[in-house]
Amino acid sequence: MQKASNISRNITVIFMAVMLFSSFTEEQFPPRLQKKIDSAILSTYAIDSYTLMPITVSEEMNKITKAELGGDNLFKVLQGDVFIGYIYVGESPSMKKVFDYIILFTPELTIKKSKVLIYREEYGLQIGSQRWLKQFIGLSILDTVIYEETIDGIAGATISASSMTRATDHVLKTLRTLKSEKLL
Structure with a gap:
């Protein structure tokens, strides 16, 4: 009886160790998405590691x-011990599927860059162009973002462009709420 108890305890300890170790791994996203997130962070903040x-x-x-703030969305970005900004990684609907995006912020909560990471449709790819996305640069948590009012529309990408605009507005409002609640 005691041998079975020891085996059960050992299995429990091993399971807890594996869970603890896996919660501290660097890659929190699927490999393809993680690679694009890495690239966006390294190039936007002009750093070598984070x-x-x-x-x-x-x-x-x-x-x-x-x-959404489910744990894998909002992060502080550190280079060593130095706080260099925030990122928000999200998913938004396109015509029939969803796309992944990242919004990179300064420490003062203004948008430094936004980027479509993975787009899964044949139509509407134009929302990934930096020419269109640069409209978001410099917006802060005090701004309201409205498609075809404060952000230009895109012919042929209306659904995706309005979705990205709405997602950005939601992120800005969320950060405003977190800041006012002293959670940032």
Whole structure:
């Protein structure tokens, strides 16, 4: 009986160690997405390496914010011990599928760059062009973003462009809420 108890305890300890180790791995996203996130962060902040610190909020706070904050969305970006900004990684609907995007922020919560990471449709690819996305650069948590008012539309990518605009507005409003609640 004691031998079975020891085996059970050993299995439990091994399982907990594996879970603990896996929670500290650098790659928090599927490899293809992680590679694109790495590239966006390294090039935007002009750095060679970085560490992401997840920003987690209570379930209640997540319910009242416009953008999803499930743990794999909002991060502080550190270069060594130096805080260099925030990133938000999200998913937004296109015509029939979804696309992945990243919004990179300065420490003062203004948009440094936004980028479509993975687009899964044949139509609407224009939203990935920096020519269109540069409209978001410099926007802050005090701004309201409205498709075809504050952000130009794109012929042939109306659904995706309005979706990216709406997602950006939701992220800005979410960060505004977190800042006002002193969570950032």
